[in-house]
Amino acid sequence: MVKKRTPTPSHTVGPFFPARFFGEGDYDLTFVDDPAKRAQGQKIYIGGNIYEAERVPRWNCMVEIWQPDAGGCFNHPNDPRHSHADPNFMGWGRRSSDDAGWYDFVTVKPGGYTDPLTGFRRAPHIDVAIMSSGLMRRLVTTLFFPDEPANAEDPVFNAIPEADVRERLILKPAKLEGAPADATAYRLDIVLQGDGETPFFVD
Amino acid sequence: MTTPNFFEAYDEPSQPVIRIAQYRESLLRSPSRPPYKRPVTLTEITGPLNLARKLKTGMNDLSRVNNGARAMGQLIWVTGRLLDEDGMPVRGSVIELWQANAAGRYAHKADSQNPAPHDPNFLGSGRCLTDQEGRYAFLSIKPGAYPVPNHAARWWRPPHIHFSIFGEGFMSRLITQMYFPGEPLNAADLLLNAVPDEKGRERLVAKWIPMMQLERADAVGFEHDLVVRGHRATPMGF
Numbered sequence A: 001m002v003k004k005r006t007p008t009p010s011h012t013v014g015p016f017f018p019a020r021f022f023g024e025g026d027y028d029l030t031f032v033d034d035p036a037k038r039a040q041g042q043k044i045y046i047g048g049n050i051y052e053a054e055r056v057p058r059w060n061c062m063v064e065i066w067q068p069d070a071g072g073c074f075n076h077p078n079d080p081r082h083s084h085a086d087p088n089f090m091g092w093g094r095r096s097s098d099d100a101g102w103y104d105f106v107t108v109k110p111g112g113y114t115d116p117l118t119g120f121r122r123a124p125h126i127d128v129a130i131m132s133s134g135l136m137r138r139l140v141t142t143l144f145f146p147d148e149p150a151n152a153e154d155p156v157f158n159a160i161p162e163a164d165v166r167e168r169l170i171l172k173p174a175k176l177e178g179a180p181a182d183a184t185a186y187r188l189d190i191v192l193q194g195d196g197e198t199p200f201f202v203d
Numbered sequence B: 001m002t003t004p005n006f007f008e009a010y011d012e013p014s015q016p017v018i019r020i021a022q023y024r025e026s027l028l029r030s031p032s033r034p035p036y037k038r039p040v041t042l043t044e045i046t047g048p049l050n051l052a053r054k055l056k057t058g059m060n061d062l063s064r065v066n067n068g069a070r071a072m073g074q075l076i077w078v079t080g081r082l083l084d085e086d087g088m089p090v091r092g093s094v095i096e097l098w099q100a101n102a103a104g105r106y107a108h109k110a111d112s113q114n115p116a117p118h119d120p121n122f123l124g125s126g127r128c129l130t131d132q133e134g135r136y137a138f139l140s141i142k143p144g145a146y147p148v149p150n151h152a153a154r155w156w157r158p159p160h161i162h163f164s165i166f167g168e169g170f171m172s173r174l175i176t177q178m179y180f181p182g183e184p185l186n187a188a189d190l191l192l193n194a195v196p197d198e199k200g201r202e203r204l205v206a207k208w209i210p211m212m213q214l215e216r217a218d219a220v221g222f223e224h225d226l227v228v229r230g231h232r233a234t235p236m237g238f
């Protein structure tokens, strides 16, 4: 018999997460470790500001994302379709918000999928985790795409009953300076607290 | 790598409170609205399994920079196992850690107001993979305490090491800190004591390894197991 253990308590990441831990390729999900081998799918660029209370831009926030590949698969044994996953796509990225509070990622548009556990139809989406000094636990949320009919059915999107609040999780098409020429660019600001606060989920 | 296939909600008293009255950043950055409940789907129970392809590992020795001179301070050996909630080892998982130098200063631009000296022979950060038993090990220097000055309550952070842990799913991602046993500053630390449950706080304090049980005689040994969320048991209907 195995002994049941309780997870180690979470703590804040603090202000001193080493700068050298952010690798050049960590914010670009369109390749894993060989830039010559590119992930399949439509290249997208996502950027936005992170704000703390009173709309003060928050620098030095650690942002991580996790998403399925363009075909809606994860390279993970919990996904019954994992053998179909794109070998040149890992689905994970990490970025620190810069001095102006700006975060960004280059990735591919995720595919939707039918959840094997619940049978729910998931719309294309990207999971996001925010870690920062002051946050004893990480904050988690999910980003969705505009003009996706599947959003209407998505169980996570619809876990937020207020239409104007869940709207805050929809990426907005935008012209963004840092976007690669061949990428569709979207903006999504993340408000940790206050007016227009981003909805977060129970972790 | 075997994989946990479901996750439960955290046991609340074993996790820290979110708002700490005298820790100003916790008041400015925590959402004012409670989080929404959502169903857990495939995206949450999967995560990156080959992170070493993105994140370079093998950085286990923090006591020197590029095989140069030894950093100042007391040499420590920190080891332990990464386990899931069933006590099973989590193998091949990336563990990152970072800490202040012996004088209590970080090699980081955000630590600019700290009058404590830098140590040119100490970067204070390392990264490794867990082995087949889920074990990690680092050679380092005992971190110094440092003051947190810009708060309603000024206080000293006790010596501690920060850990960043991935596990096998996006829900098992964990950021935590390890404390040292017998440190008087532990009792007054606002962050350690934000964990309401005494057993939870004990889980953050490493155990001293008696010298006779340690293979090396040049470092004080500490054992510290880390537990991430996740079970391997199959839930009903999966």
Ligand SMILES: [Fe+3]
Pocket (backbone or CB within 6 Å): A014, A016, B100, B157, B160, B162
């Ligand atoms: Fe610290």
